[in-house]
Amino acid sequence: MKLGILINTDRHAADVIGLTKAAVSKGHEVIIFMMDAGNKFLLEPSVMGLSALRGVSMSFCDHSAHTLGISKEGVPEKVVCGSQFNNAVMNHDADRVIVL
Numbered sequence: 418m419k420l421g422i423l424i425n426t427d428r429h430a431a432d433v434i435g436l437t438k439a440a441v442s443k444g445h446e447v448i449i450f451m452m453d454a455g456n457k458f459l460l461e462p463s464v465m466g467l468s469a470l471r472g473v474s475m476s477f478c479d480h481s482a483h484t485l486g487i488s489k490e491g492v493p494e495k496v497v498c499g500s501q502f503n504n505a506v507m508n509h510d511a512d513r514v515i516v517l
Contacts, residue, residue: 419446422513424455429517430464436445436515441472441484448507450499455517456487459496474500476503 420440422433437447444470448468451458456477458464468475476497489498498516508514 418509419448421507421514422447422449423459423507423514423516424449424451425452425453427457430458430461432517433458433464434467437467437470437473441470444472446472447474448511449473449475450477450504450507452481452501452504454485456482456485459487459492464491465490465493465496468491468493476507478504480483 420436424433424435433449437449440447447467459477459482467473474497475495476499477492478500479489479498480500482498492498
């Protein structure tokens, strides 16, 4: 199963981490897309560390990051700087999507 997690707020970091780790521990794939205030997690090492887990792919909306003045410096290389296209792909590819 592929689980999509759309993060559009800067709350619920513990939930994102817990859901992601629980899903990959059961052999599921997780696709994470961050936009709007969710891009503040680009500055949160515990959330960015999820990108190193096997079965996790992460991307974020470059426009939202730019609008919020969030630097992309230090973002793990595996995290894709993208657009709403990445959000659409996640919604297409995921079996279920959770919005936080």
